[in-house]
Amino acid sequence: MTTSLDLLRTLHDNSAACDGCGRLGTIARATRLTDPRSVARYCSVCWPGERRRRLLHLDERRAAIVAGDPDRLAAAQVEEHLESCSWLDVQDFLSQALSNGPIDPGVAAEWARAYAEWAPLMDGPIPEMIQRFIERGGLLD
Numbered sequence: 001m002t003t004s005l006d007l008l009r010t011l012h013d014n015s016a017a018c019d020g021c022g023r024l025g026t027i028a029r030a031t032r033l034t035d036p037r038s039v040a041r042y043c044s045v046c047w048p049g050e051r052r053r054r055l056l057h058l059d060e061r062r063a064a065i066v067a068g069d070p071d072r073l074a075a076a077q078v079e080e081h082l083e084s085c086s087w088l089d090v091q092d093f094l095s096q097a098l099s100n101g102p103i104d105p106g107v108a109a110e111w112a113r114a115y116a117e118w119a120p121l122m123d124g125p126i127p128e129m130i131q132r133f134i135e136r137g138g139l140l141d
C-alpha cells in the first residue's frame with residue numbers, strides 16, 4: 001500500500017532537473033493527464049510561481065466545463081494533477097478548508113497528526129500557522 005509518506009518521498013528528487021530553471025533537485029510534479037502522460041518537475045524556487053500559473057489554468061478549465069462551452073474547453077489547458085512536498089500547498093489547502101466553515105474535530109485532529117508525520121519530509125521550514133495547528137491537535141481559535 002502506498003502511503004502519503006511514500007508519496008512525499010517520491011516528490012523529493014535530488015537527481016531530477018527542474019523544468020523551470022534547470023537546477024537539480026525537485027519538490028513538485030505537474031502531471032498532464034494526456035496519453036501518454038507528461039510530467040514536469042519543479043524546484044522549491046520555481047514551484048510557487050508554477051503552481052499559481054497552473055492553478056489559474058485549472059480554474060479556467062473548470063469554468064469552461066461548468067459553462068458547457070466546447071470552444072472555451074478546447075482552448076483550455078489539459079487537466080493536470082499537481083503534487084508537491086511544499087508547505088505552501090498544505091497551507092493553502094488548510095486555509096481553504098477553514099474558510100469553508102468549521103472542520104469536524106476528528107478530521108482536524110487526523111490532519112494535525114498527518115502534518116506532524118509529514119514534517120521531516122516536507123520542503124523548508126514549517127509555517128507558523130501549521131505548527132500551531134499541529135501543536136493544538138487540530139483545535140483552532
Ligand SMILES: [Zn+2]
Pocket residue numbers: 018019020021022023042043044045046047
Ligand atoms: Zn527551478
